[in-house]
Amino acid sequence: MATLKDLSRQQELFSGGHRLCAGCGIPPIVRLVLRAANGPVVATTATGCLEVGTTIYPYTAWRVPWIHSAFENAAATISGAESAYKALRKRGALPGGDREIKFVAFGGDGGTYDIGLQALSGALERGHNFLYICYDNGAYMNTGIQRSSATPFYSSTTTSPAGQVIPGKKQWRKDLTRIVVAHDIPYAAQTSPHNWSDLSKKAEKALKIQGPTFMNVMSPCPLGWYTKSEDSIKLAKLSVDTCYWPLYEVENGVLKINYKPREKKPLVEWLKPQGRFKHLFKPENAGLLEEFQDRVDAEWQRLLDLEGKRL
């Protein structure tokens, strides 16, 4: 794997000057993934923060070929591009001559867990050679922090506001990584940008594999989490150290946990600094915090039980 020194010498494929927020988790994810391709790579992005923030005509932050077509179809769009690559390669008509080209699709949790789930499932099932990256910031941040099926338990969003009678989002987060794993693809993983080495390793591995691969990446969002920009990476780390967002991978069906915190931190350490969970710290909501912690514990235990097993 490339060292930090190696990475610093590589050409930046995702340029600065884009309009994503300070403290946004997306840019480090994209930079590390594109670098991990270590060669020709074509990218697509679902409608969302990443698309809107990087390609305001006539500017583009992408130094790789890039396409955005719509919200729910990043996986379908990339499957078309990847198929065109195969067809043009077959008849010797690739613009730069015969060579390996990698394909990466990026989508937020809205574009992946929700509206894009069907297209993702279809592309995984068909076995296209591509890597899908979901940057999961836990809500429809681009349109103003509306709940998605990835939104954490009891999080307050603009469509699941913490009100007088309803304490934020009442449903548990959809476990997308598990759904993806059920497609029996060669590689799926969860990672987080605070751990550049874990993220890079996984992206390099995924991009070397022939066939569909998937990474679900924690992506802090100061705007939607009501947190300080400078705390994003710290909060990404806390999501992992509290075991809310475990780092694990499923390679050829076998589950491996990549990081087990020496001391599992209480969930409140991750929740407390975030404005979206502020209401949970009112005395009358102590039971909700307990319920949240119990569920995180149960999910972590489930993962521990599955370790080393073929799913």
Place this chain on the structure above:
Amino acid sequence: MAITATKGQTGLTGNSAVAYAMKQVNPDVCAAYPITPSTQIVEDFSGYVADGEVTTELITVESEHSAMSACIGAAAAGARVMTATSSQGLALMWEMLYIASGMRLPIVLANVNRALSAPINIHCDHSDSMGARDSGWVQLYSETVQEAYDNVFMALRIAEHKDVLLPAMVCLDGFITSHAIENISLLDDQEVRQFIGSYSAKASLLDIEGAPTFGAMTLPDTYIEFKRQQSEAMTRAKDAAIEVMKDFGKRFGREYGLFETYRLEDAEAAIVVLNSAAGTTKVAVDALRKEGKKVGLLRPRLFRPFPWQEIAEALKGAKAVAVLDRADSMNAFGGPVFSEVRSALYDLDSRPRVMNRIYGLGGRDYKVKDAVEVFNEALKAAETGRVDTLVKYITL
């Protein structure tokens, strides 16, 4: 069953003929999802792929939305791309139809016309393609199996024309044309190859060094300029269509124009109708002509762009025009073909009376007697200079 005939007269259904045309084009990528009544196109084509008769990458997507999305990804990568659908499938593609045309990707789609739900109905009307008439796609309509087959090649040439670069849709009537076997004349593969030529996209996602950005976001300072360029391309598509149709006629002896006229020159009353109903209408024209009644037909072939000046010129001699729509705009003001034709006639010094008849929705038969009744109404309007009922459902 996919056919293997190479040249000459063959009995084929509309679907098989379109699939065979696609085989002869041998597109780089086909992304498709089956839907009645166009399913057989995708089935036949899958057979060609399975037997190695084409080198196409076939993407058997999980929905029509993904079909058009994959077509867009492939076309942006520089591939020649084709697909087929009908009805709800086209409706599900709707969002992506606009993106295909806005990104100026010359994708070719065969749409086998079928009614839209609700109530659900698998039979022919034009609600599907008419619903997509403002999506920025060139639309060619086909009366017969032969014409549907020929239109596939012409649509491809128009779409890829350097002055156009817009996606194109070939429309044929569900079941009536898609499932009816006609004796048609096939081109040989060499003729097809020479007619369509090779395709080289202006920009490609696979151009790593050029690193193009497709589908950037535009703000109010640039969006309208992109749309104006697209609109101008659609305007140019008419001349491109004329050029392509002329070339087709010269090479293969089958003459096509922007529209077809039948005994229209001295007609006092005319029917304007798309696709297979024109055949039925021609029989009525002949019968009425025998009785000495001056009636004729105009059948638009190119509906997008709409050749309004040429159509107005062709209809200006008529005293009354009955426009038949196999779709309703649900605007309490008639169907889409009616609105276009009536508007086209507005600038004439002496305008024919115009009426609209909505017919054949959801596959209801349109018979010779229906055409005769419409002609008689139109002849009456021609005589009196008055239209009693502007818009009316017939074939009820």
